[in-house]
Amino acid sequence: MLRTSLFVTSLMVGTSAFAQQAPDQAPEADTASAQGNEIIVTAQKRDQRLIDVPISIIAKKGAELQNAGLNDFNDIAARVPNLFINDTPANKQIVIRGIGTTGNSFSFEQSVALFVDGIYGGRNRQYNQPFLDIERLEVLRGPQGALFGRNTGAGAIAITTARPSQEVLVDAFAEYEFRTNSANATAVVNGPITDTLSIRIAARYAEDNGWLRNTRLNRVEPQTDQFVGRVSLLWQPRDNVDIFGKLEYSRVDLTGSPFEFVAGGQRPDYRKDTDDAFIPEGDNAEALNGVLQIDVGLGNHTLTAITGYSGYDFAQAFNIQGRTPTRLVSDNAETFNQWSQEIRLLSPTTGAFDYVVGAYFEWSESLVRRGQTFDLPAPRVPDRIIRRRFDQETTVLSAFAQANWRFAEQFSLGAGLRWTRIDKTGEVEGTTTNFLPGPPTTPNQVIPLNLLRGEIDESTFAPSAVLNWTPSRDVTAYVRYARGEKGGAFSEFQNVTPRTFFLRPETSDLFEVGLKTQFPEIRGFFNVIAYTTDYKDLQRSALDINTAEFITSNAAGARTRGVEIEGGFSPAEGLTLSAAVAYLDAKYTSFRNGPCAASNPAFNAPGCVEDRSGSRLENAPEWSGNIAVDFDRPVTERLRAFANATLNFQSDVNYREFANPLEVQPAFSKTDIRAGLGSVGRGWEVALLVRNLFEERTSALIFPTFPVGLGPNDRVHVPDPLRSFTLQARVAF
Template sequence: MLRKSVFVTALMASTAAAAQQAPSPTEAHTPPAAAPGNEIIVTAQKREQRLLDVPISIIAKTGTELQNAGITDFNDVAARVPNLVINDTPANKQITIRGIGTTGNSFSFEQSVALFVDGVYGGRNRQYNQPFLDIERLEVLRGPQGALFGRNTSAGAIAITTARPTQELSTEAFAEYEIRTQSTNATAIVNGGITDTLSIRIATRYADDNGWLRNTTLDRDEPQSDQFLGRVSMLYQPRDNVDIFGKLEYSRVDITGSAFEYVPGGERPDYRKDSDDAFSPERDNADALNGVLQIDVGIGDHTLTAITGYSGYDFAQAFNIQARRPTRLVAENAEEFSQWSQEVRLLSPTTGNFDYVIGGYYEWSQSLVDRAQIFDFPPPFSPLSPDQIVERSFDQQTDVLSAFVQANWRFAEQFSLGAGLRWTRISKNAEVEGTTTSFIVPPGAPTPPPGALPRVTPLLLDGEFSESSFAPSASLNWTPDRNVTAYVRYARGEKGGAFSEFQAVTPETFFLLPEFSDLFEIGVKAQFPEIRGFLNVIAYTTDYRDLQRSALDINTAEFITSNAAGARTRGIEAEGGFSPADGLTVSAAIAYLDATYTSFPNGPCAVDNPAFNTPGCAEDRSGDRLENAPEWTGNIAVDYDQPVNDTLRVFANATLNFQSDVNYREFDDPREVQQAFSKTDIRAGFGDIDRGWELALLVRNLFEERTSSLIFPTFPVGLGPNDRVHVPDALRSFTIQARISF
């Protein structure tokens, strides 16, 4: 039968990697035939290939590896993937690859790093907020991926493949209990055949997190979360050349409180906050519904694939942006989003000297966003509370049509040439309307009499555009044998134009130009079967033009959107590992990054500018380093997994993750720098030799490094010039893990 599900071994030899590859007692002394790292099967080029054979910088993780490491969403993935940085901003996640990503708290911008789940595109920021459930593998593709992976991949792409149903009857349960916060997480999976041609897989997950930041005012730990996820997948195979896969999943995530902590100048986070729920309780409540229908039909030695996808969510949130009392600024955001997409592609066989993928894609989406900011100015500005309310409603519809082709020609025994091209047309129409209601009384002015009307300023903007672009790619590959691949690659990435829904939007900042990137990359991937070793080394340089940016004006608590003229990122990425003894694996990954603005004549003022505190201050930032772009990132892992007798095995893992200094904001302010750090996670346990059950203890952040995933200045009224708001990372945790399957 035509099978699309693929078993993937671990790239970084984590605990799961050792578990997947550990030999049975009778095989313990048999030399392995292949290296674990580069024998991974990935689908980065729309077909199943060894990672070794793909001329792209890829990090791949199995679902078991993520589960064993306690990774349940995107925030924790970054520590295991060099050159990937994920921040929780006040409103949503900010994801960057090689120093480039979508900045600010916009809900109208698509991401520069696109998400694909079971082949369905997700470019909205909030689509990254859904937790993981029953994942087969996760692939992080670094650098532009425009030809094959659709639109908005100017910086990279993250592709998730969920587990497919099989005919084999099986049941699995996985549970975690974190001792320090008394948090729980439980997953249950049932899989099997209903008939000889129909298989079903049901997966559910419930989790509650009791938080790690103490709110002394409300006498609770924050952020508290309650999550439920459920998925039903079915695979129908009526004939040997037909696969029909369907999936429907629902998720609900309710969060109480926030992870923001007010930190006075010169101090460090102490994991305590003093904030109330004035004006609006701090919360983030989200629901999401996703579905996919994929039909694969064998036509001779070709495969025709059609993927119909739906993705929708709604959420409502509110947070005290200063994270302290008295409340001076509360932000409220809400969005309803829905998207339909259809992709059709034809895949040729790879038995000859020429193969190809050709296809088309259509997408329609609508986004309805409501935003509000509630200001409370201290006397002598006004005796009223609140003093100003800024409200905005944003309505946007998007239509996308594209066609793509990728071909490979093996013109000599050891050489091949690959080329790809994608044409995309994007049409958007949008409207933003709202009001600014002001009760502000300037110092010295008489207080208005009771019943006096506030000053109301209306706003109404609308626009539409349609644009087309081409994203080419090409690679020259040298494969002297099955254990070595060297390549040179060029790729263009693009990110479509956008409208802004920020509270401070003006006719001049309402529309942003599309963003383009040009990548040149050279790489070598090799494996060494005699020591079960592998080594990948990749060097790259990428130029960006019309980079879409949003910069915070702390004097007004508003974001200003613009197109930065240009930026350049370049660096080296290396991953490797080997097995010095049976059951023992050592691996490492490291990345060096140089990321600067090549031209930014109207950028936000740096902190050393004398006019820094002037509203609207701008200066030439050409040559400055990009924010969220640490120079060094990486990890080192040691895994051990061995049987101790005919029925029992023991395993252990230690992973060191490290990162150099990173400046989280665009102001080049040392007060917003997270200093270099390293964190160590360890996991140890035992289980039966057939992997039917296991019990483990996971200790994360063993030495309790205190770090922040975001540091930002905020509305200055009531704060000192050195005060900042931090989003502290969780402290050391002790998690008991148990798994059983049969």
């Protein structure tokens, strides 16, 4: 089925001029916000046409995400080639072009940075809130250089939430999924308080039942109860002053886990057998996020100040083997707080020269508590408990500038530079308690983990440069260089030593060429981008299954390169065809101290390492993409019909660093369809969404685990949901 998908994609690329969005398209097919007849994004800190931005970007409008049932980051990966997201036992892992940061560490920051309304999020848990009332989502692939700054070595994801306006609006959206009896509802109220002050209130509540049957506890897992609420204000006291404020609270309570034990190299059967021994499985989190943005017009310039707060608390526990008897339960908890301040000055773009200059400050602290409870085949239950605490405080100061010079009618040259200073302090300590065999009065053996303290003090520079050629407003070609960087880190795993406590900073160098075109006569576009990126001191962690601990190190070098093609066109009114495909070649160029591959005879030896230079990166499928057909047009004066079909595909992907065939998800393709009716004025609509129409059975993660009681071919899977049938209803007035 994957071969068919790739053939169709190639045929479309060769025979038609694609369109990323027809300017007059219906909202269901929109892929970005529009201003007039142009697609507008803010990837360079100002409103720009998508075709004018010399970056590989996929943009999705909030209405498109909602209609497709895409409620969080896990869902959008299938719609964005070269974006890969999975849930590790601890946290999400987000990978762009084969590069990402393991979700199992609570000390590493992500190689893919998240920005929500301009506020930076580099922690795993800052990705976990469900989408709510989004105006636009932009996925920027590759290092981002000056404007986005640190920890964008692989890319960035920028979310813009809907802002208040003077328009009176009430919008309600609800979904019910028949197979799992899950439901969610979203409500938005917007309107004026005074002539200069507007308010927007949005809330979402969801009860999701899982897709795995726990035969021991007689329940489905994971079960999720979540609430997100947001209040936004926009005050415009003068024509040249905008003051935007937002406060958002979220709560997510999860019962059970998505992990299934799979014996002997088989595939999941969507049944699990776990109890709640030691600590019940679950994940409970609360988060609070706020932003205050002030924009002041100073003549033709705009001065912007953005103050942000982001904080969360969570506690989780899971049976790492996904089976009974329980041999290993991991529990994690974290309290995180972050304050940030950015100030920037934006010049007009009417002359031959324009620029952005600014400064950024950030302070954050994190307190992590981790535990592992082992039940080995021995007389005492449990046999061992490991506890550890990790504290980290981070201060960041940076300055940045980017300028563009239109030195000829069709050519412009851009350059940027960001200086960043990072100060981190970290402290880790813990204990291992062994319950010795013998009478109940036998004392426990408590072994302390050496208290390790450290400080990281470093300064980095991230330059970028781009040459643009724009022979017309419908064609842009560019050559781009960008440096990405990610600060040094501490290792907080149980087996850490003074020698392995510090990890060096990670850097990347991107060379990219791109061609972006649009064809107004058929409301279409065609983009092709080729790139190569070299990474140095890639921060990595590998699982030692003999101890159920991770070994952290720097991979000396890696290289990712590939081609991304996307586009579409509108052959008839109300009909749009689109496609996107990415090819990725991602390998370690130097990794002499890498974890042993499964083919190594000493693979099961504790601490086994070997030279993995030339090996393919994990979580890096060679091919990924999608093909979509959208239809939306009136059938009467008051009624319109709409339908959408999307085929998402990817090639084989190895989830772990051991190059083991047992941890490979084979190539697959999945089809989603949506059809419904609504009013021509878009005041209401009803639709049926079917996801995974042909019920492809795939796993979002496959990993080896603590070997006691397991065979050499046994694995734990995180199975993807099966086919679902969702009824959607929306009303707005």
